[in-house]
Amino acid sequence: MKHFLYLHLLSARQALVKILRQPFGSLLSLLMLSVALALPLALYLGVESTQAWVGKLTATPQISLFMELSAEDADLAAVKSSLAGNPKVKSVSFVSKAEALAGLEKRNGLDGLAADLDSNPLPDAFVVTPVTLEPGELDMLQKELSGLPMVESAQFDASWAKRLYGMVELVRHLTLFLGAALGLALVLVTHNTIRMQILAHRDEIEVSKLIGASDNFIRRPFLYHALWQGILAGLIAWGLTSWLVATANPAVREFAQLYNERLELRTLTAFELLAMLAATGVLAMLGARLAANHHLRQIEPH
Amino acid sequence: MIQFDQVTKRYPGGNEALKNLSFAIDSGEMVFLAGHSGAGKSTLLKLIAGIERATSGGVLVNGQNLSKLRPSQLPYVRQHIGLVFQDHKILFDRPVFDNVMLPLNIIGFDRRDAAKRVRAALDKVGLLGKEKAMPIHLSGGEQQRLCIARAVVHRPSILLADEPSANLDRAYALDIMELFKSFHQVGVTVVISAHDETLMEDYGRRIIRLREGQFAA
Ligand SMILES: Nc1ncnc2c1ncn2[C@@H]1O[C@H](COP(=O)(O)OP(=O)(O)OP(=O)(O)O)[C@@H](O)[C@H]1O
Ligand SMILES: [Mg+2]
Numbered sequence: 069m070k071h072f073l074y075l076h077l078l079s080a081r082q083a084l085v086k087i088l089r090q091p092f093g094s095l096l097s098l099l100m101l102s103v104a105l106a107l108p109l110a111l112y113l114g115v116e117s118t119q120a121w122v123g124k125l126t127a128t129p130q131i132s133l134f135m136e137l138s139a140e141d142a143d144l145a146a147v148k149s150s151l152a153g154n155p156k157v158k159s160v161s162f163v164s165k166a167e168a169l170a171g172l173e174k175r176n177g178l179d180g181l182a183a184d185l186d187s188n189p190l191p192d193a194f195v196v197t198p199v200t201l202e203p204g205e206l207d208m209l210q211k212e213l214s215g216l217p218m219v220e221s222a223q224f225d226a227s228w229a230k231r232l233y234g235m236v237e238l239v240r241h242l243t244l245f246l247g248a249a250l251g252l253a254l255v256l257v258t259h260n261t262i263r264m265q266i267l268a269h270r271d272e273i274e275v276s277k278l279i280g281a282s283d284n285f286i287r288r289p290f291l292y293h294a295l296w297q298g299i300l301a302g303l304i305a306w307g308l309t310s311w312l313v314a315t316a317n318p319a320v321r322e323f324a325q326l327y328n329e330r331l332e333l334r335t336l337t338a339f340e341l342l343a344m345l346a347a348t349g350v351l352a353m354l355g356a357r358l359a360a361n362h363h364l365r366q367i368e369p370h
Numbered sequence: 371m372i373q374f375d376q377v378t379k380r381y382p383g384g385n386e387a388l389k390n391l392s393f394a395i396d397s398g399e400m401v402f403l404a405g406h407s408g409a410g411k412s413t414l415l416k417l418i419a420g421i422e423r424a425t426s427g428g429v430l431v432n433g434q435n436l437s438k439l440r441p442s443q444l445p446y447v448r449q450h451i452g453l454v455f456q457d458h459k460i461l462f463d464r465p466v467f468d469n470v471m472l473p474l475n476i477i478g479f480d481r482r483d484a485a486k487r488v489r490a491a492l493d494k495v496g497l498l499g500k501e502k503a504m505p506i507h508l509s510g511g512e513q514q515r516l517c518i519a520r521a522v523v524h525r526p527s528i529l530l531a532d533e534p535s536a537n538l539d540r541a542y543a544l545d546i547m548e549l550f551k552s553f554h555q556v557g558v559t560v561v562i563s564a565h566d567e568t569l570m571e572d573y574g575r576r577i578i579r580l581r582e583g584q585f586a587a
Contacts, residue, residue, distance in 0.1 A: 075478050275459045278421060279520075280448035281476045369421045 298352025
């Protein structure tokens with residue numbers, strides 16, 4: 069058993085040394101693979117980092133009812149009572165045009181704006197919190213509310229958030245798809261690397277078989293080569309995305325601050341990193357195994 | 371011990387290389403295998419080593435019936451056999467030392483002991499000074515010695531040599547034969563093929579003569 073482990077260790081070390089001493093060309097293909105892997109990885113991190121934030125936005129949809137500028141107090145009262153009687157409405161808050169203008173002044177530091185204006189250009193508004201969170205029902209409610217008398221428009225606050233949420237979902241699917249496609253690419257690329265190596269070592273393999281090497285013995289260095297290649301590609305991809313995240317984060321933070329939000333891209337957790345390296349390692353070994361099984365069969369003796 | 375029991379070998383394409391052969395070679399025996407080109411000498415040796423498999427009949431080597439083993443078990447049979455190939459099978463991309471190291475790598479020999487073993491084998495065949503040389507720079511006779519060193523480095527119990535003295539002058543060929551005799555003297559079973567019988571007759575050993583896959587009279 070100890071002997072067995074020793075042989076494996078030896079194989080693993082030799083394979084690693086060989087990879088590090090590889091000609092520039094094969095290192096280049098390793099790098100290419102890493103860059104390709106960095107793409108879905110970066111997307112994954114983007115989705116994971118913004119998810120909580122996007123979720124918060126969509127979880128509290130609100131509908132803003134803007135009244136016509138000419139709406140009278142009686143109209144406001146009518147809308148208010150019809151909202152109060154609507155079972156689909158959870159709560160309503162009223163923002164008068166004066167309050168809206170004051171808020172605008174305060175938020176934007178435009179003191180004295182109201183004094184400069186002849187009349188208040190802002191409408192009275194109701195902010196409606198609906199009972200349901202279901203997008204279809206929300207749409208219905210929005211239509212219903214926009215049909216109330218003297219209501220200029222009913223804007224669905226969450227609609228852009230919903231769109232954002234949809235986009236994030238799309239990116240998530242894209243990540244999955246890209247990840248799967250590049251996983252496949254990893255299998256194919258290692259398949260090809262190992263195929264070339266087997267062909268290059270044809271004589272050695274033939275002689276080894278003739279003097280008593282088992283298939284496992286012959287496969288072992290190639291499998292380890294592939295394993296290291298997969299792990300190295302994964303590590304480089306991780307390095308690239310970590311660098312990307314670090315460079316992008318100041319800008320992301322600044323952007324989020326404009327909206328009074330705190331948002332930051334995160335890097336992989338230790339667990340995610342290990343899981344990814346395990347995946348790239350296993351996929352690469354799969355490619356190597358397929359190549360070895362196929363090409364070793366073609367070398368005599370059988 | 372090596373035993374053939376009504377062994378027939380037919381190659382794909384219908385070529386019958388061996389026809390219903392039965393014989394036995396005792397442990398520690400030294401035997402010659404004679405016959406013209408195409409008589410089936412190489413085929414017979416390959417059957418003993420499990421490189422080719424019998425079409426019918428039983429091939430027993432060290433008590434194991436090779437015909438009954440799974441293909442995946444055959445390599446381990448070969449690890450106990452030393453082989454000198456007719457076409458040498460030297461790896462020209464690495465020095466003499468590494469060529470001789472190969473069998474030890476395959477059986478997983480400890481690295482430091484292995485280097486000692488390799489030097490001992492090279493010393494035995496008179497190539498100790500050439501361990502760093504590339505095989506392409508060796509003479510034909512030296513290449514043959516390299517093959518012998520590689521065949522014995524892991525101390526096999528059976529040594530099979532396929533025309534080890536081909537293309538060598540008589541004096542050199544005799545040297546090589548003496549080398550095999552010395553392995554025989556320490557208890558190794560030795561089977562040597564050749565088509566030149568004059569060399570064998572001096573040794574007074576058993577000669578298995580083949581003609582078209584059968585025993586010749
Ligand atoms: N791989 C093969 N496929 C088909 N036929 C083969 C194969 N190897 C050998 N043979 C045939 O089997 C017969 C015996 O061949 P073998 O190589 O055993 O002869 P040999 O006695 O070693 O000859 P030589 O002295 O030329 O080496 C020959 O007719 C040869 O053509
Ligand atoms: Mg032959």
